[in-house]
Amino acid sequence: MENIALAKKISYHPGETNNRGEVIIEPCFPGYGITLSNSLRRVLLSSLTGAAPVGIVIEGVSHEFMTLPHLKEDILEFILNVKQLRLKMFTDEPVILNLEVHGKKTIKASDIEKNPLVEIANPDLELGSITDMAGKLKAQIYVEKGMGYVTIESREKKQNIVNYIEMDSIFTPVISVGIKIENVRVGKMTNWDKIVLDIKTDGTIEPKDAFNESVKILINQFKALNPDFKEEEKADPEEEIKESEDVAEEEVAVEKKRRGRPKNS
Structure with missing residues (x-):
C-alpha cells in the first residue's frame, strides 16, 4: 500500500x-x-473539557421568574449574566462559589469570593446592579467540570438543595x-x-x-x-462451563440453608 x-x-x-x-x-x-x-x-x-456554572441559590429567591428588591435586573437576567462566567477549575469535584454584596454598586465577577480551586478568567464581567444602599445580594454559585453544552433536562437534579435554580451550561473553552x-x-x-x-x-x-x-x-x-489492536482474549469454553457449575452448586447450597434440611423418610 x-x-x-x-x-x-x-x-x-x-x-x-x-x-x-x-x-x-x-x-x-x-x-x-x-x-x-x-x-x-x-x-x-x-x-x-471546561468549567461552568450549573446552578445557583439566591437568598430570598425561590425561582428564576422573581425579582429582588433594589436589584436592577430580574433574576432571570441575573442568571443569564452568571452563565457567562468563564472558569478554570483545578479539581474534578464540584465547587460552590460565594457571592455577597451590600449597598449601591455594580456587581462584577471579581466580587465573587476567592476560591483556590477556581480561577475566574473574566473578572470584569458585570453580573448586575444594586440601585440602593439598602440593597443586598447573597448567592451560592455551583460550578462543575464538563464537556460541550449540557441542558437542564440532561443533568441529574439536586433534589436536596432548597431553592436551587438549575441552568444550562456551556463547558467548551473554545469560542470559535x-x-x-x-x-x-x-x-x-x-x-x-x-x-x-x-x-x-x-x-x-x-x-x-x-x-x-x-x-x-x-x-x-x-x-x-486500528485493525492491528489486540483483541480481548476469549474465555476458554470449558472454564465457562466449570464456573457455571460452581455457581449452580452454590445456589443449591444457599437454597437448602434458607429452607432448612429436608426430613428423613
Missing part, C-alpha cells in the same frame, strides 16, 4: 491577545487539508475556530494543502494547548479503529 505523505511542519503564531492564535500545518497531501482541519475544528468546539486552506508547492506540484487554524478561546486555555488536546483526542479515537 502506498503511504500518504504526512505534514512536516506545524507552527504556532500567537494573536494580539492570549486567547487567540493561529496554528499552521503544512504541507498536507492534496485534499487532506479539508479532512484534517474539519476533524480538528469539530473536536476543538465540542470535546474539550476559523479554517483557511491554501495551496503550497512541493517539488513540481502546487496542489498540496496548507492549513491555517484561527483558534479563539474563552481565556481559560491557550489556543496552542487547546489544539494539542484536540490532537490527543483524535489519536485516541483512531487507535480504537
Whole structure:
C-alpha cells in the first residue's frame, strides 16, 4: 500500500491577545487539508473539557421568574449574566462559589469570593446592579467540570438543595475556530494543502494547548479503529462451563440453608 505523505511542519503564531492564535500545518497531501482541519475544528468546539456554572441559590429567591428588591435586573437576567462566567477549575469535584454584596454598586465577577480551586478568567464581567444602599445580594454559585453544552433536562437534579435554580451550561473553552486552506508547492506540484487554524478561546486555555488536546483526542479515537489492536482474549469454553457449575452448586447450597434440611423418610 502506498503511504500518504504526512505534514512536516506545524507552527504556532500567537494573536494580539492570549486567547487567540493561529496554528499552521503544512504541507498536507492534496485534499487532506479539508479532512484534517474539519476533524480538528469539530473536536476543538465540542470535546474539550471546561468549567461552568450549573446552578445557583439566591437568598430570598425561590425561582428564576422573581425579582429582588433594589436589584436592577430580574433574576432571570441575573442568571443569564452568571452563565457567562468563564472558569478554570483545578479539581474534578464540584465547587460552590460565594457571592455577597451590600449597598449601591455594580456587581462584577471579581466580587465573587476567592476560591483556590477556581480561577475566574473574566473578572470584569458585570453580573448586575444594586440601585440602593439598602440593597443586598447573597448567592451560592455551583460550578462543575464538563464537556460541550449540557441542558437542564440532561443533568441529574439536586433534589436536596432548597431553592436551587438549575441552568444550562456551556463547558467548551473554545469560542470559535476559523479554517483557511491554501495551496503550497512541493517539488513540481502546487496542489498540496496548507492549513491555517484561527483558534479563539474563552481565556481559560491557550489556543496552542487547546489544539494539542484536540490532537490527543483524535489519536485516541483512531487507535480504537486500528485493525492491528489486540483483541480481548476469549474465555476458554470449558472454564465457562466449570464456573457455571460452581455457581449452580452454590445456589443449591444457599437454597437448602434458607429452607432448612429436608426430613428423613
